[in-house]
Amino acid sequence: MTMFVQALIGGISQGAIYALIALGYSVIYSTLKMGHFAQGDFYMLGAFIGLFLSTQLGLPAVIVFAGAGLLTSLVMLGLERVAYRPMYNRPMNALLIATLGMQYVVQQIAKLIWGSDIKRFPAMFNNQAIHIPFMGDSVAVTPQNLWVMGICGTLMIALVLFMKKTKTGIAMSAVSMNRKAASLMGVKITTIITATYTIAACLAAVAGVLMGPVYSVSFSMGGSMGTKAMTAAVMGGFGSIPGAMLGGVLLGIAETLCSLYISTAYKDVFTFIILLVVLFWKPQGILGQAKITKV
């Protein structure tokens, strides 16, 4: 039982990271109706920028997070302007293939600047585990876990508030419902696109900085993270914000329990099986709404 609770805590903290990246997928999909396959690589870029800011410049944690988010979104916006912007009115496949190419471009940028070695990211938070008595035994929680959960939770609440309360957020929902009508009502589509990518990049970068000390940083770390986050987004309902959060946490828990009770080597295959089951059994996800295709 203690093992189970221990795994559960690890799973939730891992899942919170998936949720952050998954939110990026969902926000982009809901406003622009595109799958952004390079999202995982912006997570990697965020981790590298965070590493640079914290070790080379020795900045405090708050500035590291803010700086990583800012710089990553600048890179993302630049690349979006050059590569994606001319393609929004073309067939879906073209844009999708371009985002696939983008994956390798971003990896190459990271490789050029930081080299292709795996870099150690020094711990940002105190690593002393806190033991909480539980059913005659004790469960260890590291401050890292707590910070991850806290920061992810805060960001998610902030995002929901942004979407519900601010003018830009409401405009984003309007664009996601009907782009043409929203544009006719005076919503500036370019502003919305910028806001969407900034949100996605910031979330990915923060996830990267949070996860850097756990997994170390290398240029190829984005791929599997991206796939998992995408699975999480699909699980919760692709394009739905609460869905991405729920999906992320559920996937994190499922994965940790799988590696605890079934097999560590096949952890990623298990993620794929979850993706398949969700897509075939409930393609709209847990919180998504079923779509009816009209002719």
Place this chain on the structure above:
Amino acid sequence: MHKAKKSTWMVIAVMIAAALVAPVVAGPKNNYMLNILISYCYFGILAASLNLLIGYTGQMSLGHAAFMAIGGYAYAILNKTLGMHFLIAVIGAVVISFICGLFIGLACSKLSTIFLAMTTSGFAKAVTLTITNEKWLTGGANGFTGIPKLTILGHKLGNFELYYVALAITLFVFLFCYRLIYSKTGRAMQAVRNAPIAAAAMGINVNGYKFLVCGISAALAGLAGCIYAVNMNYLSADMFNKTSITLLTMTVCGGMGSLFGPVAGTLVIGTLPELLRAFSGYLDGVYGVLIILVMLFMPEGIYGGIRSLAEKVMSKKKAGAPAKKEA
């Protein structure tokens, strides 16, 4: 039946002649060049098979290298571990990839583009992981070593002979694709790509065709995997990870939805790593930039770009000729 133009036949004849002469010019002992030539063969088959799926049927597949891996490993296991004759092993490998392709076909028939792309890339990851973990069957992370060379009537085929075998298979595959595309099935495939709902209303079994094309495409990729296995004598899961991006670049840059596209893509992108040998660290980035540039400026690919350029020149000539007469 579809009739190609005379000029098209000329181009094909010149290309086949060049392919036949190439190894003789390079020298039968020049293993470096022969390996490159054989790589054109299997990459050509792969690009053609992916083109059937993405270009003609409009189904996004990111995990096509997985079928190549399945074909290659199936061949290696059947031939070396179980000691079967190579022909039976090849047939077995193709059948196994065909069945795996049907599995992805099941996904095609239910999912839209984005989700299909996710599923196929997840499938490729799952295949790679399984290959790495099942050490007893595939040799695990060390790779599958010592796949025997082809032996026909007691004569061991060197790279020189193997190239001609591979070339024959490649030509056969292209002929097959040509006949397929201009058949009833081929027209149905393109209808499914352009307007699935209209196609269904016309009585085309949309899901059935998606299913079938996935199977065929995977079987061809499996065949390419067999050639790869025989040529390299060695297989490892890492090699197929690299192939995925190369393959996508070839198909996209060459031009989707035409038969010359995969040929152009294979020749250009297949030669790139050799030309950029000094910059091999930048190769992935170059592929990424190429994909984006082609999508931005030449959505029809290299072949489409050349063709529209040729048409422009031709129409200018035609426009120029009467103008001269008037003067």
